[in-house]
Structure formats: structure tokens, C-alpha cells
Amino acid sequence: xxxxxxxxxxxxxxxxxxxxxxxxxxxxxxxxxxxxxxxxxxxxxxxxxxxxxxxxxxxxxxxxxxxxxxxxxxxxxx
Numbered sequence: 001x002x003x004x005x006x007x008x009x010x011x012x013x014x015x016x017x018x019x020x021x022x023x024x025x026x027x028x029x030x031x032x033x034x035x036x037x038x039x040x041x042x043x044x045x046x047x048x049x050x051x052x053x054x055x056x057x058x059x060x061x062x063x064x065x066x067x068x069x070x071x072x073x074x075x076x077x078x
Contacts, residue, residue: 011073018070026063037063 025037037059038048050056 008077011076015070015073015075018073019067020070022063022065022067022070024063025066026060035059 025040026035028035028038041048041059046058048058050058
């Protein structure tokens with residue numbers, strides 16, 4: 001039983017890190033609306049929105065997916 005416990009804490013820590021990264025990736029901060037995901041998409045030359053200035057906001061959607069995956073890792077036990 002004690003051998004699986006460290007693996008569970010590693011999984012939980014990874015899940016919390018993923019959830020935090022997903023939150024930071026998809027959220028706008030400050031008065032200028034800095035969004036880490038938007039900056040990364042722009043550096044890669046990818047569009048941030050599915051339309052020109054509206055539609056699906058890719059960085060918010062991807063950030064939500066990463067955050068949910070991280071939260072899933074914290075809840076699921078092996």
C-alpha cells in the first residue's frame with residue numbers, strides 16, 4: 001500500500017500543475033488583457049479566433065480542456 005502512495009501524490013501534483021497552466025493559458029489578465037495562450041498562438045503564427053475577431057476563442061477552449069484534464073488527474077485514483 002505504501003508503494004502506490006507516492007505515485008498518487010505525483011499524479012495529484014501533475015494534475016494541479018496542469019490545472020494551473022490551463023487556467024493561465026486561457027485567461028486574460030490586467031488592464032491590457034494579456035493572455036498567455038494568445039501570445040503563444042501568435043508566436044506560432046496561428047489564429048486566436050475561429051473567425052476574424054469572433055467565434056471560438058481557441059486559447060480559452062484549449063485552456064479549459066487542459067484545466068479539466070488536470071483536475072481529472074487530481075480526482076482519479078489508481
